[in-house]
Amino acid sequence: MTDPKLWTSETVAADLERAVHEHRLPPGTKLGEDDLAEAYGISRTIVRAALLALSHRHLVELKRNRGAFVAQPSVREAREVFEARSLLEPRTARSAAERMTDEELDLLRANIRDEHAALDAGEYGRALFLSGQFHVEIARIADQTTVEAFISELISRSSLIIALYWRRRAALCETQAHHALLDAFASRNGALAEQLMKSHLLDLVASLDLRNVSQPPTSLREALNR
Amino acid sequence: MTDPKLWTSETVAADLERAVHEHRLPPGTKLGEDDLAEAYGISRTIVRAALLALSHRHLVELKRNRGAFVAQPSVREAREVFEARSLLEPRTARSAAERMTDEELDLLRANIRDEHAALDAGEYGRALFLSGQFHVEIARIADQTTVEAFISELISRSSLIIALYWRRRAALCETQAHHALLDAFASRNGALAEQLMKSHLLDLVASLDLRNVSQPPTSLREALNR
DNA sequence: GTTGCAGATATTGTATACAATTCTGTTCCG
DNA sequence: CGGAACAGAATTGTATACAATATCTGCAAC
Known part of the structure; x- marks a missing residue:
């Protein structure tokens, strides 16, 4: 993290977002301004701008006078995020399938290959990140920058x-679904891609434990609105 | 603007967003940090945080070392915004119709009434703002906070x-469509609400002049990537 | 042993100082 | 008269100082 590189608020935010995405920074982690400033070798000014950006993406929660914490989405929020994804992604997958070039198809293939490699190497965080990038890449291929930005945020969330609600199950169901999508893309079958994405998202929520019991409030404080 | 009130970056951003929404701050307007700091009676620190927030909502464009400007969406971006809205809003209108309470119905009625009043008083900016709030309110009633946040951003954009692409035509087509939606909500007809919202959005884009000619690059500089 | 308070410590919130960059207007030369 | 070049002004970028707030520690009282 202490690269000789020149950090900006954007690069710091991207670096932190990736760390969150790869589960190196679990939900609830305190992101102290001084700590980050020292870690990156910059002043708190840049750190604050980065944290502000991440809070706007709902990846970080800012508590007044108490600091920044990696967000802990509620069960409610979890449902909403996947509800939003189900509105955006299936149609976007259809558009992508209809515009897909051979080069873009190769990019998606490479993504799946890398994800496999990461899994084999035991790098689960990296595999999870790549799995998310697959979805973002589809939006990019659909050539819808605006929708892509929304999807990117939803993927990170x-x-x-x-991290909070996953219940252990088969680990490879993910790549299976992505393989099926890839086939639909390869045959430029938009309707199929849309349907597969819809099912894929339903499978994802089904693999979560979103019962309302045992909400995350790690500390009693959280349970009582500070 | 020079209230004795206590401004925070959030309230300043909201105040600016409303000004943009009401067309009091047209696209391209320079938002100088010192000017704003003086106008609100605060330091540049708060102003910068507010501008950063607005830039994340794509309402303000930050140009390095040159300052903040009210965004000037391209034709491309305009199409994408309405594409995104067409993915989110019709389904959301359906959900809203199915959950609508009588009190919420009254809120929507009041909104339309206020919009009419604003139009009669010649307050076009306020009417435009209220017209947007109608859509945001629907998302709120659908009880989908996450989708609501996206729609809220899209409405402001x-x-x-x-402001950039509207071509003069009948001015009241807006309220007509909202009236029709209200009827669908009143009869809790989700399918109809979804269909009406879809048509409404199509009418909206149709009322724009999105031909690719004469793109906004006000200055030559803009045309040449700075 | 727990509770309550007080001072000390640490962390965030805001303002401001200074550096870096861009803009502007004038001068000088062709 | 037109244009390059420069100096000064204005504006933004970053760091830091200080204020406000929250947290922690220790001691005393019950």
């Missing part, structure tokens, strides 16, 4: 949701 | 798009 989904990573937090998975 | 739509206001910029209208």
Whole structure:
């Protein structure tokens, strides 16, 4: 993290977002301004701008006079995030399938290959990140920058949701669904891609434990609105 | 603007967003940090945080070392915004119709009434703002906070798009569509509400002039990537 | 042993100082 | 008269100082 590189608020935010996405920074982690400033070798000014950006993406929660924490999405929020994804992603997958070039198809293939490699190497965080990038890449291929930005945010938030609510099951169901999507893309079958994405998202929520019991409030304080 | 009130970055951002939404701050307007700091009676620190927030909502464009400007969405971006809205809003209108209480119905009626009053008083900016709030309110009633946040951003961006690309026509087509939606809500007809919202959005884009000619690059500089 | 308070410590919130960059207007030369 | 070049002004970028607030520690009282 202490690269000789020149950090800006954008690069710091991206670096932190990736760390969150890869579960190196679990939900609830305190992100102290001084700590980060020292870690990156910059002043608190830049750190604050980065944290502000992440809070706007709902990846970080800012508590007045108490600091920044990696967000802990509620069960409610978890449902909403996947509800939003189900509105955006299936149609976007259809558009992508209809515009897909061979080069873009190769990019998606490479993504799945890298994810496999990461899994084999035991790098689960990296595999999770790549799995998310697959979805973002689809939005990019659909050539819808605006929708892509929304999906990108939702994907990152989904990573937090998975960290909190994932229940152990088969680990490879993910790549299976992505393989099926890839086939639909390869045959430029938009309707199929839309349907597969819809099912994929339903499978994802089904793999979560979103019962209302045992809400995350790690501390009693959280349970009582500070 | 020079209230004795206590301004925070959030309230300043909200105040600016409303000004943009009501077309009091047209696209391209320079938002100088010192000017704003003086206008609100605060330091540049707060102003910068507010501008950063607005830039994340794509309402303000930050140009390095040159300052903040009210965004000027391109034709491309305009299309994308309405594409995104068409993915989110019709389904959300359906959900809203199915959950609508009588009190919420009254809120929507009041909104339309206020919009009419604003139009009669010649307060076009306020009417435009209320017209947008109608859409946001629907998302709120659908009880989907996450989708609501996206729609809220898209509505504000739509206001910029209208400022740039609106072609004069019948002025009241807006309230007509909202009236029709209200009837669908009153009869809790989700399918109809979804269909009406879809048509409403199509009418909106149709009322814009999105031909690719004469793109906004006010200055030559803009045309050449700075 | 727990509770309550007080001072000390640490962390965030805001303002401001200074550096870096851009803009502007004038001068000088062709 | 037109344009390059420069100096000064204005504006933004970053760091830091200080204020406000929250947290922690220790001691005393019950």
